[in-house]
Structures are given as structure tokens and as C-alpha cells.
Amino acid sequence: MHYGWSRALGAAGLSLAIATLSAVSAQTASASQASASGISASFTSGGVRTIITPVAPVMGGTVSAKYKRSADSGVYQKTLLLAAGSTPVPALTVTAKNFHSHVEGIFGVDTLSSEGDGTALGLDLSLQLYPPVPGPVPQPFLHITATKLKETGSFNEIAPGFATVAAGAEVTGLSISGSLLHGETLQYSGSPRENKVLFKSPTMTITLNHEITSELISCRPKCVVTPVAISASGIEITLTNADVNGRKVSGQIDIATGAAGSEL
Numbered sequence: 331m332h333y334g335w336s337r338a339l340g341a342a343g344l345s346l347a348i349a350t351l352s353a354v355s356a357q358t359a360s361a362s363q364a365s366a367s368g369i370s371a372s373f374t375s376g377g378v379r380t381i382i383t384p385v386a387p388v389m390g391g392t393v394s395a396k397y398k399r400s401a402d403s404g405v406y407q408k409t410l411l412l413a414a415g416s417t418p419v420p421a422l423t424v425t426a427k428n429f430h431s432h433v434e435g436i437f438g439v440d441t442l443s444s445e446g447d448g449t450a451l452g453l454d455l456s457l458q459l460y461p462p463v464p465g466p467v468p469q470p471f472l473h474i475t476a477t478k479l480k481e482t483g484s485f486n487e488i489a490p491g492f493a494t495v496a497a498g499a500e501v502t503g504l505s506i507s508g509s510l511l512h513g514e515t516l517q518y519s520g521s522p523r524e525n526k527v528l529f530k531s532p533t534m535t536i537t538l539n540h541e542i543t544s545e546l547i548s549c550r551p552k553c554v555v556t557p558v559a560i561s562a563s564g565i566e567i568t569l570t571n572a573d574v575n576g577r578k579v580s581g582q583i584d585i586a587t588g589a590a591g592s593e594l
Contacts, residue, residue, distance in 0.1 A: 362391065362435035362436060362437045362442050362443060362444040362485075362592070363389075363390065363391035363435070363444055363559075363590065363591055363592065363593065363594045364389070364390050364391070364433035364434065364435055364444040364445055364446035364483075364485075364588075364589065364590040364591075364594075365387070365388065365389045365390075365433060365446050365587075365588075365589045365590075365594060366387070366388055366431035366432060366433055366446040366447055366448040366587060366588045366589070367384035367385060367386060367387040367388070367429070367431050367448050367587050368384075368385040368386045368403055368406075368426070368428075368429020368430065368431060368448055368449070368450055368585070368586065368587075369382065369384070369385050369424065369426075369429060369450060369583070369584065369585045369586070370382055370383065370384040370385070370583075370584050370587070371410070371422065371581065371582065371583040371584070372581050372582055373410075373412045373422070373569070373579060373580065373581030374579075374580050374581060375412050375413040375420060375574075375577055375578060375579045375580070376413050376414065376415070376577060376578070378412070378413055378414050380410055380411065380412050382408065382410055382422070382424070384587075385403050385406060385429045386401040386402055386403040386429040386430065386431045386448075387401065387431060388400060388401040388431040388432065388433050388446075389433065390433040390434065390435055390444070390446075391435070391444075391594075395437065396434070396435065396436045396437075397433070397434060397435055398432075398433070398434040399432070399433050399434070400430065400431060400432040400433075401430070401431045402428055402429070402430050402431075403426070403428060403429040403430075404428060405425075405426070405427060405428070406424065406425065406426045406428070406429055407424070407425045408423070408424050408425075409421055409422070409423045409424075409460060410422045410423075410424075411460060412574075412577075412579055412581075413577050413579075417460070417461060418459035418460055418461055418462070418463050418575070419459065419460060419577070420457065420458075420459065420460075420471075420574040420575065420577055420579050421457075421458060421459065421460035422455070422456070422457055422583075423455070423456050423458065423460075424453075424454070424455045425452075425453075425454045425455075426450055426451060426452055426453045426454070427451045427452030428449075428450075428451045428452070429448070429449070429450055429451075430448070430449040430451070431446075431447070431448050431449070432446070432447050432448075432449075433445065433446045433447075433590075435590075440488060440489060441486075441487070441488060442485075442486070442487040442493075442592060443484070443485060443486045443487070444484070444485050444590040444591065445482060445483070445484040445485075445588070445590050446482070446483050446484075446587075446588035446589050446590050447480060447481060447482035447483070447588040448480070448481055448564070448585075448586040448587045448588050449478065449479065449480040449586055450476065450478070450479040450480075450564070450585050450586045451477070451478055452477065453474065453475060453476045453479060453585065454474075454475050455472075455473070455474040455475075455583070455585075456470040456472065456473045456474070456508075457470055457471045457472040457473075457508065457510070457574065457579075458470040458471060459574075459575055467575055469509075470508050470509075471508050471509050471510050471572070471574050471575075472506070472507075472508040472510050472511075472534075472567070473506070473507050473508045474504070474505070474506050474565075474567075475503070475504070475505050476501065476502065476503055476504045476505070476565075477502040477503030477504075478500065478501070478502040478503070479499070479500075479501055479502075479504070479564035479565060479585055479586040480499065480500040480501075480564060480586055481497065481498070481499045481500075481539065481562050481563055481564035481586045481587060481588045482497060482498055482499075482562075482588050483495070483496075483497045483541075483560045483561060483562045483588040483589050483590045484496050484497070484560070484590050485557075485558075485559060485560065485590040485591045485592065487592065492556075493556055493557055493558065493592070494557060495543055495557040495558075495559065495560035495590070495591065496560070497524065497539065497541045497560050497562035497588070498521060498539065499521060499522055499538060499539035499562070499564045499565075499586075500521060500564075501518055501519055501520060501521070501522060501538060501564065501565075502519050503519060504516075504517065504518045504519065504565075505517050506528070506529070506536065510531075510533065510534050510572055511529060511531075511534075512531070514529070516528055516529060516536070518538065521539075522538035522539045523539065524539050524541045525537055525539065525540055525541055526538040526539055532570070533569060533570050533571060533572040533573070534567065534568065534569055534570070534572055535567070535568045535570075536565065536566075536567050537563075537565070537566045537567075537568075538564070538565055539562065539563075539564065540562060540563045540565070540566040540584075541560060541561070541562045542560070542561045542562070543557055543559070543560050544557070544558050544559040544560070544561075544591065544593075545557050545558060546558050557591075558591050558592050558593055559589065559590065559591020559592065559593060559594055560589065560590060560591060561587070561588075561589040561594075562587065562588055562589070563584040563585060563586060563587045564585055564586030564587070565583075565584075565585045565586070566582065566583065566584050566585075567582065567583040568581075568582050569581050569582070
């Protein structure tokens with residue numbers, strides 16, 4: 331009997347979500363898969379949903395050969411309006427020198443491995459009003475700059491049932507400020523531990539090296555847990571009914587993402 335789940339380890343502990351249930355016996359993984367992107371985001375405000383689709387996305391998967399692929403956005407600039415109606419409205423503005431994504435993998439007789447990594451260079455992101463208005467309204471509500479953000483997710487299997495997953499982040503020159511942080515200015519450079527919560531309030535959570543691992547439990551009859559995939563972001567920002575000049579905004583931003591596994 332095989333059970334599949336995903337888990338996210340955070341400062342508050344371990345959360346488990348049952349994802350699949352299958353009675354099919356899996357002797358070997360079917361593919362060596364990986365994906366990566368520079369940034370993606372989704373929001374809801376006043377019943378309006380807006381998104382930034384993954385930038386510089388790249389994917390790879392094989393059952394019989396090596397693969398190695400990459401993509402670059404080049405200089406990137408985008409302003410995403412998060413609500414409809416009379417202006418000014420909440421908006422997310424993103425600029426970057428480059429978003430770089432890379433995947434590679436191999437499939438051999440006794441080896442299955444894959445890796446995906448996403449990188450953001452020269453990032454400047456702000457949540458503000460559009461068009462900008464003069465006066466006492468606090469702007470920006472959130473402002474993030476970074477020289478470099480990189481996240482790598484990897485998967486390795488040396489024999490059926492013997493697999494490992496790992497993820498790691500590299501952060502250089504990260505600075506976060508804005509009225510949603512209640513006057514705080516956060517700075518960080520280094521290699522954060524998994525799911526490092528940099529800031530948490532009822533309306534916003536900022537996590538570095540955010541990781542989610544998918545696992546398979548096999549019981550025949552002894553139960554064994556085997557990791558099958560990992561998905562990670564260099565930084566993840568979650569908004570929950572954040573007050574942006576009287577409008578409630580919820581959503582998620584993932585910057586520098588990488589995923590790898592036998593199945594994604």
C-alpha cells in the first residue's frame with residue numbers, strides 16, 4: 331500500500347496534507363523531473379484575481395537520457411494592478427536585472443537525479459498605490475530589494491526506494507521595509523535554514539528558503555517513508571487580508587523557485 335503526502339516544515343512545526351492514495355506498487359520512478367522560474371505571484375482583492383505567470387520558466391523530464399536547459403528574462407519590468415474601480419488602486423511593481431532559471435537531470439541504470447534552480451538578480455519589488463498619490467498615505471506598503479536571490483531544489487535516487495531531496499538558498503543584499511512591517515526594516519545575507527520565517531503578522535508572512543517536500547509511504551507490511559519531490563522558493567511572501575489604503579489584498583509571491591523529483 332502506498333500513501334503520498336506533501337509536508338512544509340515551518341517555525342510553528344510540521345503540517346501534513348494527504349495528497350494521494352494508491353494501491354499500485356511502484357518499483358521504480360518513472361522520470362527525472364525538474365522545474366524553475368524567476369518569480370510568480372497571484373492576488374485577490376475585492377473579488378478580482380490577478381497573477382504574474384512564472385517568469386523565465388523552464389522544465390525538464392526524461393526516462394531515458396540527460397537533459398540540461400536554462401532560460402533568462404533579461405531586464406524585467408512589470409506593474410500589476412491588483413484591484414478594479416476608482417484609482418488609486420493597489421499595484422505590484424517588479425523590476426530586475428535578470429531572472430535566470432536552470433534545470434538538469436539524468437536517468438541511469440542505478441541513478442535517477444534532477445535539479446532545478448531559479449535566480450533573481452538586481453531585484454526591486456514594491457506594493458504601492460497606482461497612480462502614486464501625494465500626501466500622508468504610507469508608501470510603499472511593502473518594498474523588497476536584493477542583489478541576488480537563488481534557490482536550488484534537488485532529487486537523487488540511487489536505487490528504488492532509496493531517495494533523498496534537498497533545497498538551499500543563497501541570499502545577498504536583501505532589504506525589506508514598508509508600512510506592512512509596522513516600521514521594521516529587515517536585512518539579510520547568507521544561506522538561511524529551511525523555512526526561515528523572517529517576519530510574521532496576522533496579515534503578512536515572509537519566509538526564506540521556503541520548502542515543501544512530497545513523500546511516499548509504502549507499507550508491505552512495514553511502513554517506509556520515501557521522498558519523491560521537493561519544491562522551494564528563495565523567498566515567499568504571503569498576504570492575508572492586508573489593508574492597502576482601505577482595500578483588502580490577499581495573495582502570494584514566490585521569488586527564485588526550483589523544484590525536482592521523480593514526479594512534480
